[in-house]
Amino acid sequence: MKINTSIFSFLVLSSTLFLRSISISSNDLLGVAPQDELYYKGLWSSGKVKCKDGSKTFTKSQLNDDFCDCFDGTDEPGTSACPTGKFYCRNAGYSPLIVFSSRINDGICDCCDGSDEYDGKTTCKNTCWEAGKVARVELMEKIEIFQKGVAIRKHEIEQAKVSLAQDEAELSKLKNEEKVLKGIVQQLKEHKERIEKAVEKERIQKEKEEKQKKEAEESESKNKVEEKVDVEEQAPVKNNDDEAAILDNYSSGQNLKEVPAELAVDVVKNDHVSLENGEKHDPVDEEVSEVVHGSEHNTGLGSKGEDATKDFESLSREDLGREIGSRWTGKKTDQEHNVNDAKNDFETSGYVHDEENNEYDTETDEDHQHYDDATEAHMDGVGDEANEESSASYNYDPDDDMDMLDMETESSPSWFEKIQRTVRNILQTVNPFQTPVDISEAENIQKEYDEASTKLSKLKSKISRLTKKLGNDFGPEKEFYSLYGQCFESKQNKYVYKVCPFKQATQEEGYSTTRLGKWEKFEESYNVMLFSNGDNCWNGPDRSLKVRLRCGLKIEVADIDEPSRCEYAATLTTPALCLEGKLKELEDELGKQPRLHDEL
């Protein structure tokens, strides 16, 4: 092997020098690539040459004699005798091609110069010149795109660096604010608790006085309280993680049960999300109940789980046919679909939730616009072309960044100072040791405490989300930063495919959305975006999508396909893939081509 390599490199270096001096007709070296010609030269000088794999030697008369002597096909470059052989077509006017030995004299023209069909049974037209012309035009077009793309890419990378620096600055600022705010909240909390203690003391006093009078009534009211607690306890059960997190923020250092009644109401109110969410879940619940109903009526056509016990007797003949047929198709009628959908909704309700969240924030938070503007500002210049010309792209509010909407980037110093001032005032004026407690002052403290806590929890989620954003892999040169917060659509027949880098990919049909995958990572050295763990397929895998990236001036999704069941593929063109190195390769390739003016 080692010997072979050295021979080979020698050959490459000296091929042009020697070859012309020896008279070997091209017929003798049929199917041999130019860089290999010297290897075979040995047959003329020494009469024998080793097979490239070293297994044995062969003579000049054994070269292309239509009998396989070398396992690796060295002796039969121009015939079909060796199964592993390769045939080299020169294809003058176009690119040379190496074809399998199985193609030689098989009646099919594989080389554009027709050199693979030489037994006289098949006539091939030489189509190399035309093919070459087309290829050269394509190559030049590609080069042009690359040239422009490389420039856009450079710009994007610079822009991304600026934006990232801004994000980081923002993050550290937020962290500072968080620290201060934490202190305030703590102070307010202590203050509040002192007041509460005082109030509690007064209450106990009062109770003692009224105890004898109102024994019967008291037991009644106690019952009411218990009921209320029950209701409140249910909310967290329905909520999922995000809400739980929010609740956690609220109750940090506090047991929910200890929250005084008024405050508890506030929790519920502030936790609008969870309520909304609960409501949002209801339709899902109904859907599910429909499924169950459906199973009853149609004796469970919908689910395979019920097959085993299905009461066929009660099925209409049509339904029975459908039912049995569905075993093979897996099209478990609409109900099955619903079950799956319901399940998916259930599992992924985070998404439903987020969208709800959006609405809520949009309605209530005027700062929403700020972020959008900011995002757009980021986009400006990143690729005007990309954004404006690609009708199929738009910005999304990165799902879990919703709370960043009240980031109040510019105005924050004002609210921040304001809250600091207010709290200072309150703490100075309110005297917790005063008896009886000044109710209005106590309320004031309570209010300020609530406000500050809310702000703090929002601030916390802002920080976590910004941290998460910055945790994304935007590529070695951050060239994919601009794709963050954008979605790209492609319509295919009845489906709309939506690819949102760093977030998710979906397939939409009318009002139904199927998730093809959640953002996972880049693959194949940033040539592929992988979205995985999408909605599950019946009897199949979780859906997934691989997006192959290509150099292009516009960001566009195309060629959506499902090469294997529930494994999707698509391409996305982006300037981020217009690499200088590749441009160089293309230019070199063009350089090797016959000059265009030769053709004219």
Added chain:
Amino acid sequence: MGQILLISLKTDTNNDLSITIKGGRNMSSSSIVLHHFLFLLLIVCHLTSVSSWKKDEFRNCNQTPFCKRARSRKPQHCKLIATDVRIEDGELTAKLMNPQENLDENSLIISLSVYQNGILRMKIDEDPVQNPPKKRFQVPDVVLPEFQSKKLWLQRYTKDGDSFSVYLFDGYEAVVKSDSFEVFVREQSSGKRVLSFNSHGLFDFEQLRVKKEGDEWEERFRSHTDSRPYGPQSISFDVSFYGADFVYGIPEHATSLALKPTNGPGIEESEPYRLFNLDVFEYLHESPFGLYGSIPLMLSHGKSHGTSGFFWLNAAEMQIDVLGSGWDAESSILLPDQKRIDTLWMSEAGIVDAFFFIGPKPKDVVKQYASVTGTSAMPQLFATGYHQCRWNYRDEEDVKNVDSKFDEHDIPYDVLWLDIEHTDGKRYFTWDKALFPNPEEMQKDLASRGRRMVTIVDPHIKRDDNYHIHKEASKNGYYVKDATGKDFDGWCWPGSSSYIDMVNPEIRSWWADKFSYTEYVGSTPSLYIWNDMNEPSVFNGPEVTMPRDALHYGNVEHRELHNAYGYYFHMATSEGLVKREGGKDRPFVLSRAFFPGTQRYGTVWTGDNIAEWEHLRVSVPMILTLGLTGITFSGADVGGFFGNPETELLVRWYQVAAYLPFFRGHAHHDTKRREPWLFGEHNTELIRDAIRVRYTFLPYFYTLFREANMTGVPVARPLWMEFPYDEATFNNDEAFMVGNALLVQGVYTRGAKDVTVYLPRDHTWYDLKTGTAYKGGHAQKMEVTDADIPVFQRSGTIIPRKDRFRRSTLQMENDPYTLVIAVDSSGAAEGEVYIDDGKSYEFKQGAYIHRRFIFSDGKLTSVNLAAASSTSSFVSDCTIERIILLGYSSKTKSVRIEPSNHATDVELGPLQIRSGVRSSALTIRKPNVRISDDWTIRLL
């Protein structure tokens, strides 16, 4: 909501589930219950999808009254005696009657006729003079018309006591015993029995009668009611096979090759082998349950007699018990002291039309059977290559892509298949215009590289007034009728569907015309057909098939011909393909349902198997059994239809299936793609190798297909067929023979590092890859790698190969041959090659090359086997490029070739030209003699 949950759960008998939910009900929050419920529901869905065998949906013997009745009868139940024994029309006839009853009532007529080469045919039917209410159904179109010409006209019988015997074959006679009634075949000289009928007196024939008041004839199963207007009409009897160690045959069951006993002492709860064509979702291996096709032919084989066979031509539901020894211990029946296997045959309707095949060699029985029902059609050469199928290749682009990937990876294949989704709404003979806008161009493009396409055409016709097939069929009354006389309306892929009544020759002819290029728009000469769902599958019918009281042409009830329905459909389709090319092109039609005679019309596969090792394992006995019962061109879906095979299983499947007659990869639409190149470079190479090995052996396979076509001897054979004297082979169904020369041992387990191979005795076996010689006669442990499975060439054989690789069979046409000679202990070997144009019927006029190669005394001779005078001829310029000698020790350096009188070299060369193969064998380099010529090559 909780309530709804509970109601829905009542329909589910899964106890675990309902218990859990009851617990859930006590929780205060309904949403928790809901959440749990969904979760559980999903789990249940998942679990049941793993084992979806729906036992309850199919009748077992106890739920099948005729089977239950027959099984409960005790030996000596039959009280009939044979009277009026005489010779009439060259047959022995008699009346069967019960002496205790009125003699003129309820008598049956029995007739025995004898045919060339050891075949006895016995018919028992009602006596027409008694005017039975209806003529019982006798299956037409199965027995070859020319079979009649083989009838030996009996002149006389010999009477000995109450036994009447007639000549059957040289050394054999058939005997009818009058009282108690019994029929048997025996050796004349020794008196040793071969086969007997009713020796245990279990014969019962329920005669048709007029319904009397109070007769309850209806039968109910699940939600279905069978009106049974003619009442009980079943037939049952016992058959004994003498000298038998094992019995085989009666497909289709996913069981071992040697049939296990199903009833008798120590056998609990076993069902009889059922023959009832059914579309079974995810069938089980190791089950006597009846699958898609039925052939009521049983063979027996044993050391003492050899082989015999019994075939009952009857298309109604049949159940067959193989009785374990000692089953008749309580009866007082005394039979000759011979080793014996008893069987019980039961059928719901029809007549007794039974054939006794005396053997005595395994190949004699299959030939005898073939002389009754025909030999396998000669396939086109392309059909013997590799087929690539999937439910579904989505559209033209998908087709183009898959096709080009084969070329990209240099993997040969011949046929690309389209399943039901290619049609416009499951209307067969149409195309989905969006997915397949240019079907003709697509087929022509494939054809330009020598490749064919197969599309699916099923017998259920969408009831859609805008569908031309439905319009014509309903207008002309071409559909099967329901019990009330209306067009039967069942549910299948297209939804509401009716079923063409293919029993009627006129309708078959109409159907056949639908395959003309003008009628089947978008079809081209390179398009062939796949018949699926022809059991027939009726999703909302009893046991997923047609009600037994549905009516066919000639007022035949579906119960009477159920098992032949798919056969007629296959026949009509096959005739359609013959018609469209004016009888010049051999048809290719794959069918799932089958019946005796199917071999004349095409290919079958073993239906919807599963991607499991056990299913790979059972595919071998299933295919061998089909071969034994006439259908040699059969295969199983490579990889398993349902589920995703692990890569190792897929590779092993390719390696085994490459040696089985019909070689097609197929997969359910919910499975992951599994084309050969999708499992990494190494596995692509392994699969490519497996497919290429098949292609190198195609000259040998094609020669074997011709042998099957001429004689009925199958391509893939159980070991005992080739080595009937070697007891160790009798129940071996892990290994099989391809022809008489190749022994193939499958690997059926995950991660196998070695495998135990039994090589039959009295032969030397040469490992195909290493050339290593093994002495036969004992089981030996052999190392295996993932690269291939153990395959051996038997000493004394010569195998023709084509060692060059091409895209498909078409491009191999002019490639030279390699001969591999494995000499026996006397230094001799023999083999054959058969070649024709690979597609037309010209071979019937003599346009073929058939050579025998004889090697002995260091001399190889090619002898012509083709008929001397022929009206047509076939020419081939192919030469032999290489002759490999195994087991021949000689220091010879060259050979002399006659008559050209030139010499060529002998050297050491590879046994196979494959990377990684480092074996070497004595190789005659470039003899370049023509395959079609007479020549002799002498080793010097």
